[in-house]
Amino acid sequence: MKLYGSVTSPYVRRIRIVLSATEHEFINLNIFEGEGRDILASKNPTLKVPCLEDDGQLIFDSRVIHSYLLAKLDLPPLSWDQENQLTMIDGANDSFVQLFMLKRSDIEATNDQLFVRLQKERIASTLGLLNEMVSAGEFDGWGYPSVALFTLIDWVEFRELHPLSGLDALKAFREQHIDRIEVTATDPRG
Numbered sequence: 001m002k003l004y005g006s007v008t009s010p011y012v013r014r015i016r017i018v019l020s021a022t023e024h025e026f027i028n029l030n031i032f033e034g035e036g037r038d039i040l041a042s043k044n045p046t047l048k049v050p051c052l053e054d055d056g057q058l059i060f061d062s063r064v065i066h067s068y069l070l071a072k073l074d075l076p077p078l079s080w081d082q083e084n085q086l087t088m089i090d091g092a093n094d095s096f097v098q099l100f101m102l103k104r105s106d107i108e109a110t111n112d113q114l115f116v117r118l119q120k121e122r123i124a125s126t127l128g129l130l131n132e133m134v135s136a137g138e139f140d141g142w143g144y145p146s147v148a149l150f151t152l153i154d155w156v157e158f159r160e161l162h163p164l165s166g167l168d169a170l171k172a173f174r175e176q177h178i179d180r181i182e183v184t185a186t187d188p189r190g
Helices: 010-022 032-044 062-072 080-104 114-135 143-160 170-175 180-187
Strands: 002-005 025-028 049-053 057-060
Touching: 002 010, 002 032, 010 062, 010 143, 010 180, 025 032, 032 049, 049 062, 057 062, 080 114, 080 143, 143 170
Parallel strands: 002 025
Antiparallel strands: 002 049, 049 057
16 A cells, blocks of 8 residues: 655645554655656646555545545444534635645735635634534544544644634644654654
8 A cells, every 4th residue: 555645734644644553655745846746646637645556546535545444444434423524624624725825826815805715714614613523522532533633733733824712622632632653653843
């Protein structure tokens, strides 16, 4: 099994954590240029990470990779509530990525632009609800939804994308899991 991705991607990191007890090779790519971009293009036509290669089968997208791993490793499927949790996490994560890419591309984004306003609205709404869900104990285990939530919150902190003020349950959730061996082994800070 080979996992293609970048060390800093929260989507790649969640799959790396899931695979922490499974033999695999992680291929860290510079996904924006050069040889890494060429390798990515040869593996995934969407030019996104992560991408999993297993016995000649290429699997795109962290959600699909996770579903593939559930079947391959004979693990129980996620409940519909867990699937909805992942949809919320992915929605916030996607919005953060879009805003981060604008910033990284030196495109001035103002709060009155429709695109920016919609992304920030999704982030605020989703993080608020996720904070309530953590407070209610809905992320008490360390299953895939918790891993995805952790990688989102840690990436937001790593990239300094959002102050997380008023989201004390999310901050406490991150601190609760920060010293896990699979978390420290995949820390994008090096």
